[in-house]
Amino acid sequence: MRSEVITVRTGSRPVVRDITSEAEHFISGENDGLLHVFVPHATAGLAIIETGAGSDDDLLTALDALLPTDERWQHRHGSPGHGRDHVLPAFVPPYATLPVVGGRLMLGVWQSLCLVDPNGDNPDRQVRFSFLPA
Template sequence: MDSETRSYRTGGRDVVLDLTDDCASWVAGRGDGLLNLFVPHATAGLAILETGSGSDDDLLSTLADLLPADERWRHRHGTPGHGRSHVMPALVPPYATVPVLDGRLALGTWQSICLVDLNVDNPDREVRFSFLPG
């Protein structure tokens, strides 16, 4: 198994960050197998969805409806509503696995691999890329 940790800066707002190009370049030339991604953070997740057509904004809007940034959360350090970021990985998991065929991601036409981050208190994120040969 081959693996690498990559760093990303998500900034000070809710974000869906497209990692597809990074993933595609990382698996290029590796043959058949699985790309496993993992975010070692309690407040971020990974999603496979269409981006650029509004779906990424729709995801953030849906998460804001489900997990409002207000004072209802028992987990209360950080900015108001920070506790929602600790609940989000139960809805948007911190892992994803994608088939790789002949060194290329076997995603559908409109699918992208995205880092989802609602934690405005921590803009620095790591994503662990692992390739499991088939």
């Protein structure tokens, strides 16, 4: 297995950041296998969604509706409502495994691999790519 950690700048606002090109760069030169992606953070996750047509903003809107940033959360350090960020990984998992065939990610036409980070308190995130050859 080959593994590498990259740093992704997410900034100070909630964001859905497309990291497909970083994943493709990591697997370039490989053949068949599995790409496992892991975000070692308690307040971020990974989603495979369409981007650029509004779905990325729709995901953030849906998360705000499902997990509002208010005072209901028992976990209270950080920004107001930050406890919801710690619940996020139960809904948007911190991992994804993708098939690689002939050195290419087997994503659908409109699918992208995205880092979902609602937590503006941490502007930089680590993402671990691991490739397991077939």
